[in-house]
Amino acid sequence: MTPHTRALGAFYGLALGDALGMPTQSLSREQVKARFGAITALEDAGADQPIAPNMPKGSITDDTEQAILVGQLLVDGQGKIDPTELAQRLIDWEAVMRAKGSQDLLGPSTKRAIDMILAGHTPQESGRYGTTNGAAMRITPVGIAADVTDPQAFIQSVIQACQVTHNTTLGIASAAAVAAVVSAGINGVDLGEALNIGTQIAQQAESHGNWVAGGRIATRISWARTLSVGSSDKALFADLLYELIGTSVASQESVVVSFALAQQVAVGEMDAFEALCMAASLGGDTDTIAAILGAMLGACLGMQCWPESLIEQVKQVNGLDLQPLVQGLLALR
DSSP states (O other): OOHHHHHHHHHHHHHHHHHHHGGGTTBOHHHHHHHHSSOOSOOOOOTTOSSSTTOOTTOOOHHHHHHHHHHHHHHHTTTOOOHHHHHHHHHHHHHHHHHTTOSOOOOHHHHHHHHHHHTTOOHHHHTTTOOBTHHHHTOHHHHHHSOTTSHHHHHHHHHHHHHHHHOBHHHHHHHHHHHHHHHHHHTTOOHHHHHHHHHHHHHHHTTSSBOOOSOOHHHHHHHHTTOOOOTTOHHHHHHHIIIIIOOSSBHHHHHHHHHHHHHHHHTTSSOHHHHHHHHHHSSBSHHHHHHHHHHHHHHHHOGGGSOHHHHHHHHHHHTOOOHHHHHHHHHHO
């Protein structure tokens, strides 16, 4: 399997996870069960979807759109991201979303950082409160463009993409963990070993950024990978993730849940698409959890782990062709 197939698997996996989680995002687990039972295919968002009302099935959200934005910045900057330019593009992106009447706007950490930039603060200062999963959700292109076999340079690439909005130990470590799994997958490393590399890189990355209180990302990932209820009761496992780890926008919840689900695929308890559907059915920040999971699984298992018909649907609904961007990112690698 070529790096190209794996990189496409990562980016389209992110888009597919995002689209599967779109109708369930910010609903409670009980609400998801009442409306959908469990997500097993792409679904329309209802009129009362709090963030994406009436969006047609297969629609992507901010997760994929901001990952594309970061990818384009990387290609334009030949591997470098100018923090001020990233801030400007995020401001422009939100303006377009507002004009469309979308509720899918910048998340809490990114919003606060952008407000600080507009008030004249430097990019170093603006991200000092960012602890949510916004950096991790848009980091996949860095994993495609940068090679994790040089950990120091790799972590610097991650920091470039995080600093302006998530310049904290939690923000950087969680983004580094996700990017490292993607990068290792593209190198041909198997899923279990890629998850180990993600954990190691998270541990090294958390010495960067402003210290903030919160469970350590690497430690929580290691612990979450030990969680298991056996293949007999998948609903029980989903309940465990929702109740014990949590599915909020906090990176030490949602990013960690993505790793717990990836581990289940690594040990053969479920296949990639089944794990993605479970992520989309959990409740909470489902689109981001599923997007991050899709990126990690797609990088390690390649494009063929996703149902072709659903990928086609996502491409058509959103007018999405990620091929040129993925080629540009691989050329940087």
